[in-house]
Structures are given as structure tokens and as C-alpha cells.
């Protein structure tokens with residue numbers, strides 16, 4: 001199938017624009033050999049390239065292009081299939097926007113088009129090209145340093161270590177993972193997650209139960225989370241506990257139970273965040289909205305977990321606004337290279353800002369993911385880049401420290 005791949009990138013400081021003609025003439029030979037065509041635009045700082053050709057060939061060239069040191073911050077804007085080539089005459093032509101008058105530049109680019117159908121403005125690839133030529137969307141070009149600009153330095157873990165045993169621990173345990181503000185070196189909260197004995201899936205525990213016993217067990221298990229949090233010495237940090245959405249609806253006096261256990265463990269309701277996963281069935285029930293209202297009235301905070309992975313959470317936001325949302329890992333994985341993910345996350349950030357909901361990015365593994373999200377305005381992060389979950393205790397956190405040689409570059413971003 002004929003693949004169209006569109007990306008943009010930032011020229012590296014060490015590259016002289018005059019050397020680009022040489023690079024393109026080499027690229028032409030390679031592209032012709034692989035039956036790849038397209039167009040390369042340059043406006044003095046950014047590249048915009050449209051590659052068209054057989055899928056395997058385009059992917060192979062694109063992976064070389066991605067690791068090319070002559071540019072950085074490579075972001076795929078579009079990867080789609082097309083019935084015919086848009087720019088079929090040239091292996092790769094460089095179009096330097098600086099050498100053309102603004103009024104004629106778009107027409108000059110379009111004149112290169114070879115599609116048997118006239119290039120129309122309904123064509124998404126063409127829309128991307130127009131946006132680049134007209135320098136729209138530039139405020140969304142968030143540029144980040146290379147991953148190796150940062151060192152990650154480990155802190156001390158919270159004491160006490162292990163050694164405390166509760167009777168429930170033979171059936172289930174909890175892992176604790178901090179949510180951090182990396183640049184102010186602050187632990188914002190701990191997330192306690194139910195797991196099987198020894199750290200396995202919570203299904204090890206739930207699968208032995210049936211019907212409403214699952215919700216009852218889900219609720220009662222939180223007593224151990226509170227007990228462990230107190231032993232760990234979380235002080236006045238927030239503690240996030242995850243509940244199945246129906247637990248609040250199906251277990252009578254669920255909120256009363258939580259409140260009694262919170263007080264019994266020297267915690268206060270305002271430091272407890274109840275995280276629920278958006279669930280289409282639960283959010284449509286009237287009782288569910290009532291349960292959430294009672295939860296908010298108790299002083300506890302509400303968070304929506306795995307935001308972006310489900311289908312009904314936008315509707316949920318119209319009925320009951322949480323204090324926090326945790327964006328799903330799948331939406332965040334390699335966000336620094338994905339135009340579609342960037343557009344969605346920027347929209348979520350704007351939405352949450354309008355509703356005064358704080359945003360947590362979960363599952364951060366790569367420095368680039370954290371840097372991009374930080375540049376987009378997210379301050380709170382969770383993931384193995386900073387700390388992995390630890391069984392029945394709080395893990396050490398690794399904090400980012402910029403390397404001296406990148407300090408100036410960081411200030412200029």
C-alpha cells in the first residue's frame with residue numbers, strides 16, 4: 001500500500017543550511033532506488049517533510065531520518081494510506097521557504113503537486129503543509145533537550161523498611177508509588193495499589209470471590225493501605241487509593257467505612273484521594289453520581305485514573321468534576337514523537353485548566369516523555385523514571401538534575 005508519512009523537526013545548531021542541498025541530492029538517489037517521493041520544506045529553523053511510497057520503504061528511510069543528528073525533535077504529524085502520490089515527480093525536492101515571497105509560496109509548493117486529482121484543501125496532508133507554510137500552530141512546537149542532558153540521582157527510601165506484619169497480608173498486599181513534582185523535588189502523594197500476596201495481580205485475590213463480595217473486599221482492603229501508610233510515615237502527604245467504581249454504589253455506607261478507618265489510622269479525609277477508573281456502566285448509573293457527591297462532601301478528593309483509555313470519561317466530567325485526573329500510560333508513551341498524542345494531551349490540559357482539575361501524567365519511562373509534558377504544562381508525574389512501585393513500603397525517588405553543559409540551552413528553550 002502507498003504510505004504517506006508527514007513529520008516536522010528542528011535543525012541542529014551545528015548544521016549550516018547551505019549543506020542541505022548536498023544532503024538532498026544524496027537523498028534523491030536513495031529515494032529513487034526505493035520508489036519514494038515527496039517534498040521537504042525548510043523555513044530556516046524547522047523541516048517539514050512529506051514522504052510517499054511503499055510502506056516498508058518509507059518506514060526504513062524514516063527510521064534513518066529519525067536518528068540523523070542534523071535535526072532533532074522529530075514529530076510525526078500524519079501516517080496514513082493514499083490512493084496516489086501527491087508529489088510524484090521528485091525523489092525529494094528541497095523547498096526553501098526563505099527564498100520565496102510569502103504570497104506566492106503556497107502556490108509554488110502546490111505547483112509541484114502531481115496528483116491526478118487536483119490537490120484539494122480536504123486533503124489532510126495538504127492541510128498540514130499549508131499550516132507549516134503559513135507558520136500557524138508554531139506555539140505548539142514544544143522543543144526539548146536530548147535525553148542525556150539530565151542525570152537522575154536517587155534519594156533515600158522512606159523508612160521504616162519492612163518488618164511490619166498485618167493478618168490481611170497473607171491474602172493481599174499493597175504497592176506504593178509516589179507522584180512527584182520533579183523540578184521542585186517534591187513528593188506530592190503516594191498511590192497505594194492493591195496486589196496479590198508477594199506483589200502479583202489483584203485478580204489473585206479477587207478471583208476467589210464472587211458477586212458483591214468483590215466490592216466488599218475491595219473496600220475493606222483499604223484498611224491495610226491506611227495502616228501501611230501510617231507505618232511508612234507519610235506525614236501530611238496525600239494518599240491515593242483505587243476503588244472499583246461500583247464499590248461506592250454497591251457497598252452500603254462505603255464512605256462511612258472509609259472515614260472511620262482514615263481517622264483510626266491518624267489520617268485526615270482531606271489527604272485521601274479516591275481514584276476510580278472510568279467505566280461506561282458505572283458512570284451511567286444515577287447512584288454513581290450520588291456516591292461521588294457524598295465522597296466530595298466527606299472531604300476526600302476524587303481522581304479519575306487511566307484518563308484517555310476509556311470512552312465515557314468526558315461525559316463523567318459533565319456530571320462530577322474530579323480534583324485530579326491521571327492520564328493513561330498509553331497516551332503518554334513516546335509522546336515527544338507523536339503529533340496526534342501531543343494534540344490530544346494539549347486539549348486535555350486546556351480542558352483541565354478551564355475546570356481547575358490537576359493533571360498527573362502516569363507511567364513515565366523516558367526523560368523525553370517527562371520533558372515534553374513539562375513543556376506542555378504538566379507538573380505532576382508518576383512512573384519508573386522517578387520511582388517504581390514498592391511492595392508494602394515507599395520506594396526511593398530519583399530526581400533529575402541538569403548537566404552543566406546543558407544549563408544555558410535549557411534556559412533558552
Ligand SMILES: Cc1cc2nc3c(=O)[nH]c(=O)nc-3n(C[C@H](O)[C@H](O)[C@H](O)COP(=O)(O)O)c2cc1C
Nearest residue numbers: 026027028030031047049061064065068070071092
Ligand atoms: C530533514 C532531513 C530529511 C531527510 N530526508 C531523506 C530522504 O528523503 N531520503 C533519504 O534517503 N535520506 C534522507 N535524509 C538523510 C537520512 O537521515 C540519512 O542520512 C540517509 O538516509 C543516509 O543514511 P545511511 O548513511 O545510514 O545510509 C534526511 C535527513 C534530514 C536531516
